[in-house]
Amino acid sequence: MDKVVLGLSGGVDSAVAAHLLCESGLEVYGLYLDNGLPGADAAREAAASLSVPLTITDSREAMEQYVCTPFAEAYLRGETPNPCILCNPAVKFRALLDEAERIGAKHIATGHYARAENGAIYRGQPENDQSYMLCRLTPDEVNALLLPLAPYKKTEVRALAEELGLPVAHKPDSMDICFIPDGDYAAWIERRGITPPPGDFVLDGKAVGKHRGIHHYTVGQRRHFGVGFGKRVYVSDICPETNEVRLSSDDAAVWRESFRVRGVNWLVPPEGEIVCGVRIRHSRRELPTGTVTPDGDGAIVRFPAPVRAPTPGQTAAFYDGDRLLGGGFIVK
Structure with missing residues (x-):
């Protein structure tokens, strides 16, 4: 029986993901990343209800280095960063791979709403697609990845959790920024001694x-x-x-026909200029089509019609149909 290491947060998505993985015949091991805030008890309860062994690892040092410090520094540069996109490749999925190597697991998994097949990532259901958040994963992370919630809508996942009698069935969705529970990122920056x-x-x-x-x-x-x-x-x-x-x-002042991105992470390296879907923020809106011209470690993105507020610090993710091609950070 193949082993899989699942990021188990104690929320409804990861709990249902654990159930689906067990039902598929995999031997599931849970991993909870402890960032110093409450949450470990919920993960333990979820793991116990599913009879899944759980490992808790201290992620505070990695979070500070790869997420918290860059997050604060970006705001001081006048940018608006997305911490989940910073965290996923450098902290969360890295920890899953490390744990998989430790126990000899073939796969890693999360409760993201997206599809992973044959070393590629695709958009999930339109109502709750989270593929955008995965655009900076490494090839090793993508190749090992299973995403069992791919065919489901969020409402269906909650209904399944209730049907299964999982204790997290009615637990509220997690906050946008896990290390800032109250959502007041400005006050969090100031508490770090930066005002x-x-x-x-x-x-x-x-x-x-x-x-x-x-x-x-x-x-x-x-x-x-x-x-x-x-x-x-x-x-x-x-x-x-x-x-x-x-x-x-004038709202027209925030619309742009082009912008540059830096540090592009290509999951599917292009051979030259490409025309593709471009998502400039986590949104349900349909993807505008743009022309992406690789330029050093970045790219120039151009649109036939202006798009609203491509925001420095946010991520532009690129798609060929439903397939995620990669993404980079928007700059002025």
């Missing part, structure tokens, strides 16, 4: 008020400024060099 100073909101070349620090804002934002401007405005640019948050009263 970007207030500066100017700039509209049409004129200072029109004071912002609270550039880490509170993202390109395309249109509310929660703490200042009234008498009309709807949008963040069009964040300038750490001048400590300005630039605004526009």
Whole structure:
């Protein structure tokens, strides 16, 4: 019987994934990554209910090095990073592979909503596709990967959990940023001893008020400024060099026909320029088609029509139909 190491968080997705893997005839071993916050007890309860052995490993040092520090530094550069995309290849999937090697397991698995087949990753069900989050995985991680929730919608997974009597059937979905449980990333950055100073909101070349620090804002934002401007405005640019948050009263100012990405991770290396689907944020919206021109370790992405707010620090993921080709970080 082949062994598989499953990332078991104590949530409904990973619990149902464990059940499906066991039903498929695999010998399932759970791995919980302890980041220093509550959650291990829920993972133990889920593992016990499924009769799956569980290993708990301390991930705090790796999280700090590969996720938390880069996350905070990106905000100080005026960027808006996605921590899950940072974490997956360097921490979560790396730990799964290490554990698989330790126990002699052939496969690793997670509860992501995407499809993995023959060393390739594909989009999952449109309602809850999470393939975007996997665009920076390494070849070793992809080749070993099983994604048992591929054919399911989230509602179907919850219904199955309830049918199976799993204790996590009605557990709320996990937060977007696991190491910031309250979701207040700006306060988290400040608690690390980093407090970007207030500066100017700039509209049409004129200072029109004071912002609270550039880490509170993202390109395309249109509310929660703490200042009234008498009309709807949008963040069009964040300038750490001048400590300005630039605004526009015209939404067209945040639309772009092209942008550059750095550090592209190609799961399917192109032979040259390609035309493909491009996802610029985790979203259910249909993928716009763009032309991607490799350029050194990055690429230039161009669209036939503008797309809204390609945000520095976020990831652009590339697709050939449903197949994930890779992804890189958007820059100014």
